[in-house]
Amino acid sequence: MLKLYIGNKNYSSWSMRPWVLLKQAGIVFEEVRVRFDSFEADSEFKRTMGPVSPTGKVPVLVDGDLVVWDTLAIAEYVAETWADKQLWPAQPKARARARSICAEMHSGFTALRSHCPMNIEADLADTGALIWRDQPAVRADVARLVGMWGALLEEHGGPMLFGAFSVADAYFAPVCMRLHTYALPLPAPIAAYVQRVRELPGVKAWITDALAEKDFLDFEEPYRLNPGQE
Secondary structure, X not given: OOEEEEOOOOOOHHHHHHHHHHHHHOOOOEEEEOOOOOOOXXXXXXXXXXXXXXXXXXXXXXXXXXXXXXXXXXXXXXXXXXXXXXXXXXOHHHHXXXXXXXXXXXXXXXXXXXXXXXOOOOOOHHHHHHHHHHOHHHHHHHHHHHHHHHHXXXXXXXXXXXXXXXXXXXXXXXXXXXXXXXXXXOOHHHHHHHHHHHOOHHHHHHHHHHHHHOOOOHXXXXXXXXXXXX
């Protein structure tokens, strides 16, 4: 069976993307969750992932004797292998645009990713307000998202970025988690899109699992004490 190696669902934004893509598309796979104990070379995480992938990171998709690492490569493989699922937009120009924004997410939005790491279980609205006040680069990243998403929703009529669900929506699902956790200010149409993404069955399933983990990792938590000590 198809296997997808992932990290902790509360924290692993890169793992979330292909997991949501597969779930939302109805593609059957085996989930292999590898807990983030540490990212040191001798950690259990690295000892587990080292033999699976040359990068020693998650996510990794294993299909028989084929190993695919890197989230975007996994998305491309899934879209090509299950072409009937139509995971990229059908029109060539829209498809090119969708690939462009996924690539931009892959390499950009570094301020938002750095200052607002994904943390589904936490409520960090107060922290988000301080970040919004003090980090102009975060405000710039959010402005780019608002402009990008707003234009696509207007052009394609929603409810997702290119009308129907696509790789692009899976790719930005962790961003929606960040915007929600840190309660960053958004125009109403963009806030509504964030909520629609959160209500997708595949995303809801990920959120449910993330909330059930109860696995606090201090090195993934720049803003909170251990919840059990608060």
